[in-house]
Amino acid sequence: MIYDFSFQNPTRIHFGKTALTHLADELKEYGTQVLLVYGKSSIKKNGLYDQITATLAAAGKTVCELPGINSNPRYSQVLQGCELVRRHHVDLILAVGGGSVIDCAKGISAGAYVEGDLWERYYQNQEPLSNPVVPVGAILTMAGTGSEMNSGSVITNEDLQLKIGRVFPLAEMSPKFAILNPELTYTVPRYQMVSGIFDTLSHLMEQYFSGDDDNTSDYLLEGVMKSLVHSALIAVEKPDDYEARSNLMWCATMGLNKILGLSKTQDWMVHQIEHQLGAYTDCAHGAGLAIITPSYFRYIYRDGLSKFVRFARMVWNVDDQGQGDEQIALEGISRLEQFIRELGLPQSLCEVGATVEMLPLIAKSTDQNYKARFGTSFGGYKLVEEKEIMAILNACLW
Ligand code: NZQ
Numbered sequence: 001m002i003y004d005f006s007f008q009n010p011t012r013i014h015f016g017k018t019a020l021t022h023l024a025d026e027l028k029e030y031g032t033q034v035l036l037v038y039g040k041s042s043i044k045k046n047g048l049y050d051q052i053t054a055t056l057a058a059a060g061k062t063v064c065e066l067p068g069i070n071s072n073p074r075y076s077q078v079l080q081g082c083e084l085v086r087r088h089h090v091d092l093i094l095a096v097g098g099g100s101v102i103d104c105a106k107g108i109s110a111g112a113y114v115e116g117d118l119w120e121r122y123y124q125n126q127e128p129l130s131n132p133v134v135p136v137g138a139i140l141t142m143a144g145t146g147s148e149m150n151s152g153s154v155i156t157n158e159d160l161q162l163k164i165g166r167v168f169p170l171a172e173m174s175p176k177f178a179i180l181n182p183e184l185t186y187t188v189p190r191y192q193m194v195s196g197i198f199d200t201l202s203h204l205m206e207q208y209f210s211g212d213d214d215n216t217s218d219y220l221l222e223g224v225m226k227s228l229v230h231s232a233l234i235a236v237e238k239p240d241d242y243e244a245r246s247n248l249m250w251c252a253t254m255g256l257n258k259i260l261g262l263s264k265t266q267d268w269m270v271h272q273i274e275h276q277l278g279a280y281t282d283c284a285h286g287a288g289l290a291i292i293t294p295s296y297f298r299y300i301y302r303d304g305l306s307k308f309v310r311f312a313r314m315v316w317n318v319d320d321q322g323q324g325d326e327q328i329a330l331e332g333i334s335r336l337e338q339f340i341r342e343l344g345l346p347q348s349l350c351e352v353g354a355t356v357e358m359l360p361l362i363a364k365s366t367d368q369n370y371k372a373r374f375g376t377s378f379g380g381y382k383l384v385e386e387k388e389i390m391a392i393l394n395a396c397l398w
Pocket residue numbers: 038039040041042043046069070071072073097098099100101103141142143144145146147150151152153154165184185186187188189192195196199256271285286
């Protein structure tokens with residue numbers, strides 16, 4: 001059933017080959033001071049930087065810049081951005097990049113005028129947003145996170161070795177507009193592309209594997225998972241296939257703009273574990289998820305057996321004649337692993353630099369982070385604490 005909810009996502013989406021032409025009109029809604037936030041080098045190499053700065057100049061904007069945002073954006077970079085916003089009285093933060101750049105922009109937006117310590121208040125303690133924020137606009141260059149149409153901001157505090165996600169109110173922190181041209185993703189390196197694809201799939205699965213009543217959201221999630229898998233296998237062979245890349249981009253946006261998870265309990269435990277894996281190894285987020293997910297599923301599937309059977313049938317077309325539920329569920333997980341192999345993603349933690357010594361630290365800090373935010377409640381099929389996280393990590397170390 002569909003339980004009661006109120007929902008509004010305020011992001012205006014411009015999608016397609018001509019999407020960037022809408023930037024000039026969007027800029028008219030804001031004052032003259034713009035903070036341009038971007039990553040290490042890609043937008044200068046592929047010419048996007050020149051196009052955007054020309055549009056900003058033509059619109060009469062005064063631009064200050066925060067370049068060099070890391071994959072897995074750092075808290076120190078958020079603080080640098082806050083300082084720029086205050087110094088230049090910034091009217092719009094324009095984020096050009098993938099999830100890391102957009103997440104960093106949201107952190108800056110929340111933090112520029114916060115009273116007290118930004119990390120402690122909004123990330124560590126998850127306090128309600130209580131100060132004015134600066135509008136964020138996004139030009140997406142890599143598909144995966146869904147950050148372009150949601151209010152999440154995942155930041156790594158390098159001093160504390162903690163990577164924490166904060167979901168701010170949608171109405172206040174979602175980008176005001178997002179420009180999505182799938183052609184911009186053609187230059188994304190293959191490893192990053194497949195990481196993004198798995199990140200999207202993980203978002204869909206985190207919302208799917210929970211709550212087992214008859215809910216429209218589960219049918220929608222299955223549909224998007226099927227489209228993603230289909231297009232992913234085309235894009236790895238032919239990265240400039242517009243049909244495949246446009247589907248992947250829209251799957252990613254739909255995957256976490258909050259519509260598909262409405263009226264459902266949700267899990268998100270794989271994400272919790274991966275974030276701390278990222279804090280210790282700095283691995284690509286989607287790659288970390290691809291390693292942990294099968295191990296986690298093998299740990300929980302018996303507690304959500306009917307949904308794992310449905311996943312095998314609906315998403316992976318498992319032909320289950322003569323098989324029991326447990327065999328069908330395990331076959332679905334095997335097909336997922338086969339997909340991970342076909343994408344060329346890593347399958348063991350040691351491949352992304354995790355060591356035996358790190359595992360207890362990752363397990364402990366994940367458990368502490370989780371309990372600080374959610375107590376002992378859980379949205380998935382099973383309560384997973386430090387000991388269980390350790391077992392899940394050990395099972396995918398080599
Ligand atoms: O830095 P540059 O040179 O731009 O290179 C980037 C970066 O190295 C490159 N890239 C991006 N677009 C490109 C390109 N290279 C060539 N051509 C292009 N068009 O790709 C690399 C990865 O970029 P990044 O932004 O780090 O990737 P992604 O979009 O996967 O973002 C990952 C971050 O988002 C967080 C993750 O934890 C991670 O920190 N997440 C954010 C979420 C949210 N806000 O809702 C939810 C997710 O679950 C996730 O946690």
